Amino acid sequence: MTSTTATPTTAESRIARVLTDALEPKNxxxxxxxxxxxxxxxxxxVGWGLLGAVFSGVIPILFIKFGERRGYWGDRHVRRRQxxxxxxxxxMASVIxxxxxMIAFSAPQEMIALIAAMLATLVAILAITTAWKISxxxxxxxxxxxxxxxxxxxxxxxxxxxxALVGWSRINLRDHTPAQVVAGTALGTMVAATTFAALR
Numbered sequence: 627m628t629s630t631t632a633t634p635t636t637a638e639s640r641i642a643r644v645l646t647d648a649l650e651p652k653n654x655x656x657x658x659x660x661x662x663x664x665x666x667x668x669x670x671x672v673g674w675g676l677l678g679a680v681f682s683g684v685i686p687i688l689f690i691k692f693g694e695r696r697g698y699w700g701d702r703h704v705r706r707r708q709x710x711x712x713x714x715x716x717x718m719a720s721v722i723x724x725x726x727x728m729i730a731f732s733a734p735q736e737m738i739a740l741i742a743a744m745l746a747t748l749v750a751i752l753a754i755t756t757a758w759k760i761s762x763x764x765x766x767x768x769x770x771x772x773x774x775x776x777x778x779x780x781x782x783x784x785x786x787x788x789x790a791l792v793g794w795s796r797i798n799l800r801d802h803t804p805a806q807v808v809a810g811t812a813l814g815t816m817v818a819a820t821t822f823a824a825l826r
Contacts, residue, residue: 638798639798639799641795642794642795642796642798642799643795643799645791645792645794645795646703646763646792646795646796646799646801649763649767649788649791649792649795650702650703650763651683651762651763651766651767652683652684652686652687653683654766654767654770655679655682655683655744655766655770656679656683656684657770658740658770658773658774659675659676659678659679659682659683659737659740659741660672660675660676660679661675661774661777661778662675662736662737662740662773662774662777663675663676663678663734663737665736665777665778666734666735666736666737667734671734671736671737674728674733674734674737675737677724677727677728677733678724678728678737678740678741680724681720681721681723681724681725681727681741682720682721682724682741682744685720686716686717686720686721687702689713689716689717689720690702690704690713693709693712693713698712699712699713703763703801705801707755707758707759710755710759710762711752711755711756714748714751714752714755715752717748718745718748718749718752721741721744721745721748722745724741725738725741725742725745728741735825735826736777736826738825739821739822739824739825739826740773740822740826742821742822742825743769743773743817743818743821743822743825744769744818746817746818746821747765747766747769747813747814747817747818747821750765750813750817751765751810751813754809754813758806759802759806760806760809760810760813761793761796761802761806761807761809761810761811762810763792763793763795763796763802763807763810764789764792764793764796764802764806764807764808764809764810764811764813764814765810765811765813765814765817766814767788767789767792767811767814768786768789768810768811768812768814768815768818769814769815769817769818769819770785770818771783771785771786771788771789771815772814772815772818772819772822773818773819773822776819776822776823776826777826789811793807793808793811
């Protein structure tokens with residue numbers, strides 16, 4: 627009886643780990659920058675999207691991995707709230723550099739709006755993180771889906787199924803409480819939707 631009960635839990639944990647890793651913020655960021663880039667200017671827009679992905683997704687994950695190797699924080703998901711207070715400003719610096727380059731070299735306005743929405747979300751996450759651990763996975767995934775819906779149409783809202791799976795994985799792994807996941811999802815949706823709509 628004991629092994630029968632434990633097996634589903636172990637299986638669920640493995641599924642949750644796969645979802646958490648496969649649908650981590652970096653992957654959402656790369657996907658949304660490329661897709662919004664295509665919407666903004668097809669192949670030229672994709673080029674801008676790849677630039678945005680470098681400064682918003684690739685450089686930040688390299689920064690996180692560097693800190694992980696040095697033992698500054700546990701892993702690429704940066705579980706401890708106090709560590710996030712160091713990591714998030716570092717990510718913000720990279721995003722600001724990327725957005726500055728886009729503005730300087732006349733990137734499509736929709737791409738600038740996208741990166742600005744990412745930056746605004748990071749600012750909101752950082753403010754909350756000073757007192758409480760909010761789900762970055764939830765905020766980034768929800769923000770990506772709502773901006774894709776604004777660009778491509780409401781059918782993209784089906785992506786919230788993936789957002790829900792991400793939230794479930796974070797709760798299952800006990801990296802976040804349900805309240806932290808719901809708060810992150812709501813924050814990402816509201817900040818990204820408002821900023822992107824205002825600037826695009």
